[in-house]
Amino acid sequence: MIRIRAALAAAASALLLAACGGGGGSDASGDGPTPVKVSVIPIVDVAPIYLGDRQGFFAEQGLKLELVSAQGGAAIVPAVVSGQVDFGFSNYTSLIIAKSKGLPLKVVAPGAGSTGVRGKDFGGVVVKSGSPIRSARDLAGKRVAVNTLNNINDTTVRASIRAAGGDAENVRFTELAFPDMLAALDKGNVDAVQVVEPFLATALKSGGRLVASNYVDTAPDLTVAGYFTSEKTAAAKPELVKRFTAAMQKSLKYATGNPDAVRKILGTYTKIDPSLTGSLTLPTYPAQVNRASLQTLSTLAVQDGLITKAPDVGELLP
Template structure:
């Protein structure tokens, strides 16, 4: 989700690339997403999905293992990235058929003319202050006690100009502080616990499993930024390029059906979620046991997304306001 000026220059170029690709054949549009690999004479369509190696995407891995995607005739080939904004260009260029990104980065991309469409819900906040899967944390013994104390401090987020710095600003604002006085730095989630412990940053906005790691080191939560922003915030969603959704509506429907079943399964099988994380992350068992799991609702929370859009406008993230009716399913 590297949402720096470099990324948006790349995104602008990707828009042109996508427009050119739209003039190609239908088989070009489905390249990488229509290869068969199966057994017993029944072929499976392989689709490439850009994801982040965090707890949020556990339902996809579970759905693959439980056979939900196979039942729809699909098999997933997943590639990890630091964040969702880095995945957007890959989806639009055809490197991935589907991608996972935080809601704010999707709004920013859509508002700049990047041709994307949300196809399925991704992950949501628990809505519980002090007991969410994402939070602002400080190291043991820190003098920082609340969001207002972040004024003038160095706070790590996984990428700039995404849902995490947006929601941290809102937490600071609601606590009576000046959100413009926070100094954000970009750092991968898995690097944040060590940077915090060494004093290289004053605070970090982390999600699980980094949150549990910081707590195990004696760190504490000083703000539940997702909860402070909106009730049951829709944090991230799965998306595709508009070109792909138009060229392959059948595959999109199959992906939606399998993803919906996977989200429901993850919500009702927390032990399976913790176990599947061992297959794509290197999380110690003690950390797995203490992690706070997110919610995986079947549908995005539109009210929370409207709030995010308003905050993005307030923070100057958009050249023009995103069209949520066009972006959402």
């Protein structure tokens, strides 16, 4: 929790500086395409933006993308607020936490959602083949790796534990980047890992065993993540936001209709073994955010002590 507060405080300070001296955001000027910087995470969720760039959807809108990789949404929020990047990709819990702290954020496009099918989702909790952990209930008291502490993955893992009748209060979460999790699991440094694709397919091929589909257990048709900007950028550059949103919507639709292209594009920005692409479980790429599922994430954030008061999630949405 301390790391999140520090990051949000730094973002607020950076926002004040940006208000005085201008940020690092792009603007439409000149005859060439407008440069636009977007911070993303190297996971299957963001395949549509890579596909859309390759298909020319952003160029059609007069945009030239620069994609910047980050570990998680909690780190991307300050970069967007301070103007280091124009747009960011984040899970909605990060955005809910930021909004509760008064940070001025606005969602501009959906990103990825759960399939809603237990055992066949794009994210889940995995243990070693010989582990005594057989279900989410058995995670109580165990060491579980998540990519960012006090965020969507530990709150949804807790939701899985509660749904299975277990005690979610004493789980010991460890923060690890997705690429480092499987080695930590293999060495016994953690008892379980919460991973998303392409790391989930890698874990299962290596002998791991799925014990929970935490996104499915949390809410029906959970909208997991999306693209956002700062309220300052939204107000100052509405045309830029409009064009980015239009390109993202076309990219999401294309990804939904072309799953093989999604699997293929992963090799350009992740280190996935090409032999695994066919076994990946893809997320949904919804055209709209499921507001009810955001409300569930907000309720969980309060319940698990990430925030003290739930923000109006409607203020985050377009």
